[in-house]
Amino acid sequence: MDLQLLHLAIHQMPLDFELTDASPILSSQLLPIDEAAEKLVQRLYRSFSAKSDVVQGQLASPEDALFPGYLHELAAADFTDEAFLQFSRSGMETLEQNARESFAGQGDYWVFAHFIVDQVAQVGVFMLQDTEGLQIEVSDKHEFFLQAVRHLQLDQLGLACRINLPEYWSADVVLRAELTRHGRQQRELPEYFLNWVAFESSATSRELTDTFLDAVAQLAEPHNEETGEPVDAGAFREQVAQFATRSPSNTISVKAFDQNFYGEETQGPLQTYLESNDIPLDEEFRFDRRAMRDYHFHRLKTKGMYFGCRHSFLLSGKVRVEGNQLVIDDEDLAEQIRELL
Numbered sequence: 001m002d003l004q005l006l007h008l009a010i011h012q013m014p015l016d017f018e019l020t021d022a023s024p025i026l027s028s029q030l031l032p033i034d035e036a037a038e039k040l041v042q043r044l045y046r047s048f049s050a051k052s053d054v055v056q057g058q059l060a061s062p063e064d065a066l067f068p069g070y071l072h073e074l075a076a077a078d079f080t081d082e083a084f085l086q087f088s089r090s091g092m093e094t095l096e097q098n099a100r101e102s103f104a105g106q107g108d109y110w111v112f113a114h115f116i117v118d119q120v121a122q123v124g125v126f127m128l129q130d131t132e133g134l135q136i137e138v139s140d141k142h143e144f145f146l147q148a149v150r151h152l153q154l155d156q157l158g159l160a161c162r163i164n165l166p167e168y169w170s171a172d173v174v175l176r177a178e179l180t181r182h183g184r185q186q187r188e189l190p191e192y193f194l195n196w197v198a199f200e201s202s203a204t205s206r207e208l209t210d211t212f213l214d215a216v217a218q219l220a221e222p223h224n225e226e227t228g229e230p231v232d233a234g235a236f237r238e239q240v241a242q243f244a245t246r247s248p249s250n251t252i253s254v255k256a257f258d259q260n261f262y263g264e265e266t267q268g269p270l271q272t273y274l275e276s277n278d279i280p281l282d283e284e285f286r287f288d289r290r291a292m293r294d295y296h297f298h299r300l301k302t303k304g305m306y307f308g309c310r311h312s313f314l315l316s317g318k319v320r321v322e323g324n325q326l327v328i329d330d331e332d333l334a335e336q337i338r339e340l341l
Contacts, residue, residue, distance in 0.1 A: 003045060005038050007081065007114035009088040013096065024092045030085050040154070041113045044126045047157040049249060051180045054286055055189060057202030059163070059175040065198030066094045068175060071123065075169045079114065088112035091125070098192040108158065118248050121165040127158035159193050178286060203280075205288040211281050212252060213295050216240055219269050222261040234312025236261075241296035244287050253284045 012025040031037050062069040070087050077083030092110060111126040130150045137147045163177045179199060181189050203211075221230040231239070243260055244252055258268020274281050299308045307326070313319040318329045328334075 002118060003038070003042050004116040005033050005041050005113065006079070006116065007084040007112075008033065008037050008041065009085055009112045011088065011092045011110050011112075013099070013108045013110065024096050026089045026092055027085075030081055040111070041115055041124070043154045044111065044113070044124065044128075044157065044160070045115070045117065047155060048124070048126070048160055048162060048178075048180060051157070052205065052288055052290060053180065054205045055179045055199075055202050056205060056208060056282065056285055057177065057179075058200055059177055060198035060200050067091060067196060067198050071163065071165075071175065072169070074123075075165070084112075084114055095196050098196040109152070121167075122162055123165060124160065124162045126160045128152050128154070129156075129158060159190070161193075161197050176282065176284075205286050206291050208281065208285045209288040209291040211279060212285070212287070213240075213291070215270060215273055215279060215281070216257075218273055232312075232316070234310075234315035237315070238296065238310065238312050241292055244292050245289075247287075250286050250289070251284050252287050254281065255283065 008031040009027055010031060011027055014023060014025075059065070059068045059071075062072040070090050074083050074087040091112065095110070109128045109130070111124075111128060113124045113126070115122060115124070130152050132148060132150055134146050135149050137145055139145070157180070159179075159181055161177055161179045163175055166173050166175070177197065177199065179189055179193070179197065179202075221233060221236045223229060224231055239261070243257065244250075247253070247256070254271050254274070255268070258264045258270050262268045273279075295311070297308060297310055298314075299306070301307070309319050320327050320329070
């Protein structure tokens with residue numbers, strides 16, 4: 001992963017909203033871009049990317065909501081250091097306003113980062129908590145003792161959002177975003193967080209992946225470049241799964257799919273099918289790994305027996321049902337079973 005960190009700011013929420021004078025602790029300056037800052041954002045980015053329960057969608061227009069408006073102001077100021085610091089401070093002030101009625105402040109730290117990954121500029125906002133721990137200290141006399149410390153829980157990412165920044169900004173640009181939460185502690189994204197980000201027309205990665213796979217199932221198989229014949233349905237299914245798993249940042253591009261399988265440089269079969277049937281699917285979306293695995297590989301079990309196979313084996317007839325029998329037509333596997341018996 002090639003991540004270039006451009007700006008970094010950290011602020012803190014009030015410890016207790018019930019205190020009348022409680023307000024966010026806002027940083028007066030950006031953090032320096034050094035090795036520690038880069039490692040922090042890289043860890044946060046990896047934690048975000050590893051999550052499967054991601055909600056994807058678009059932000060409201062800058063005229064209708066504050067946070068998207070702050071982003072446009074940041075772009076209009078050409079992403080200067082001063083503009084990014086002001087963006088993060090203004091964001092924190094409106095975040096507190098949204099959180100005060102429904103969220104008990106816990107002294108959470110909010111990290112605002114501007115970075116480039118795989119040539120795509122992004123802004124990320126990550127909520128972190130610190131916890132008490134221990135570290136071992138050694139004196140000059142080689143005496144060991146324990147020291148209480150507090151450290152950030154980087155591997156337990158809380159609320160977070162990641163916004164892709166367009167290369168060219170205009171008044172009617174639509175910003176795409178991804179949101180996630182700490183899966184073990186939060187069932188759903190809090191309403192105050194959704195309202196703050198001004199999230200609209202959202203869908204989960206699972207829903208988007210299912211929509212994509214349903215659309216692919218309606219397409220004719222591409223032709224083999226060497227033979228000119230259509231690719232076998234089972235082989236095409238495996239190629240689709242491989243295309244997804246090899247896509248950068250687990251993100252599928254509809255245009256890249258059409259180019260890869262049909263050689264279309266402009267509008268290919270998948271994009272045409274989506275538009276002609278008015279199917280809502282983003283040009284790029286992060287796919288759900290479990291949904292893609294279920295599309296590619298099936299796991300079946302009954303009465304203490306367990307069986308798994310690729311979907312292509314079912315389509316080819318190498319695995320089939322004859323009456324009450326499951327037939328696996330594979331000489332190598334049959335030979336292995338004979339040796340066991």
